[in-house]
Amino acid sequence: MAKTIQSPLPGTFYRRPAPDQPEFVADGGSVAAGDTIGLIEVMKTFHEVTADQAGSNIRFAVENEAPVTAGAVLAEMD
């Protein structure tokens, strides 16, 4: 069964630390537990989203800069 990474907060999801920088994790990439996979902007403050377990072949379920609700699935991985 696929593992999921959920948004801890409502807000706007970003896949890059800054617009001119590469994505935290590329599509299909692997992560270790504790790796940052994106940012949530809530009320003009930024909060890191981390993977709580290791995984591979990551597939993002929401686009960069998309609005998300708390608990929304941001990504799935194997």
Add this chain to the structure above:
Amino acid sequence: MDLTGRSLFIANRGEIAVRINRAARSLGMEVVQAHSEADADMLAVKLADRAVEIGPPAATKSYLDIARVVEAARSAGADAVHPGYGFLAENAAFAAAVEAAGMIFVGPSAETIARMGDKVAAREAAIAAGVPTAPGSDGRIEGIDEARAVVEKIGYPVMIKAAAGGGGRGIRVVENDADLARLIPQAQTEAAAAFGDGGLYVERMVRDARHVEVQILGDGSRAVHLFERECSLQRRRQKVWEEAPAACLSAEARARVCDASVRLAEAVGYRGAGTLEFLYEPARDAFYFMEMNTRIQVEHPVTEMVTGVDLVAEMIRVAFGAPLELQQAEIALNGHAIEVRVNAEDPSKNFMPFPGITGAIETPEGVRFDTMLYEGYAIPPFYDSLLGKLIVHGADRDEALSRLREALAGMHIGGLKTTLPLFAALAEDPEVLAGEVNTAWLEAWLQRNTIEAA
């Protein structure tokens, strides 16, 4: 001037949109409210005659999209556009686009916005009008000899700043000549590495700085001041508590900074409501101009409470070409006012944002609460955390503080974590009560104190 039936487009959201609505109603105007997809049920939409959706939740795609906002206002048949604060309020291109589309921009001209928005141009205009600025090098310095020449004139301590730096980066405080000789070359090397530009300038270090700002109203030729506010209680450079007048000033110092501000406003042909921000150094009884904000400010209500002037209504009137009716001699200070910013943040958890659903609201009698809240309102996470502003007035500062404590004790906002407990603690603090604060005070206080959750 009769504005009855004229139409005002509000290009903003939250509490300031509600405040602008109230001013427009007092003038008999029709209100068209802009809103993003995420703001369809905000209070200002409910209070408006008509509402127009201007795009997705992200502000860059709605409230900050100049073409879209202007087209929405034009299609709605608006006579004028009020930008509020933040978003496009100080965007010269927006002001120009509104006028080019045949509508009135409620604020100064695009030229004035551009001029006062440029730090160097604003400083030059201030100096030309006799407004005090922080003494320092006139532009860049090239090495230790030039730095010494500047310090000889202004005295230690000084700050060395990187010309290309910003937001506090690349700043060093220097207390003596030995440190200056050591730090100038080091700062040059670091600035070159960090910013690609080794340029430096030297400025007097302002000790024990207090934030004092002067409220201006102008009609394009004549301007008046409405005295000053003090906003020294700040967290991360954001004001959280504001007062009018500034209790730290003598009557002479107050007259000095207010008169200088009127001179600058008239020199640039200022139209609308504006604020000149200064640092005040008590030991030298000196003001240093920082910047001019060419819009209505969040903390304008404290000025309204002590002068009785409706600043938002006045800025709309002068935007429509009405001459300023207020005469300086008839604007008097009445008592003391304090505003605290009620944010959706949890002060017991390092001010973590809390975009929840609003429960029951209890507001004590006799206080002003400028807010966007209503029971059942779900606060969107996409914008800033300001929910409202609690404003109290008293015959003097002690009475205002006492009213603030009473108001905070009687104020309840269900369902949300807010900054109200922070203010309850501050309103009991001996140094706040004595007015012994500066712009660094609150950050240090927060290091020493823990706020219990409400």
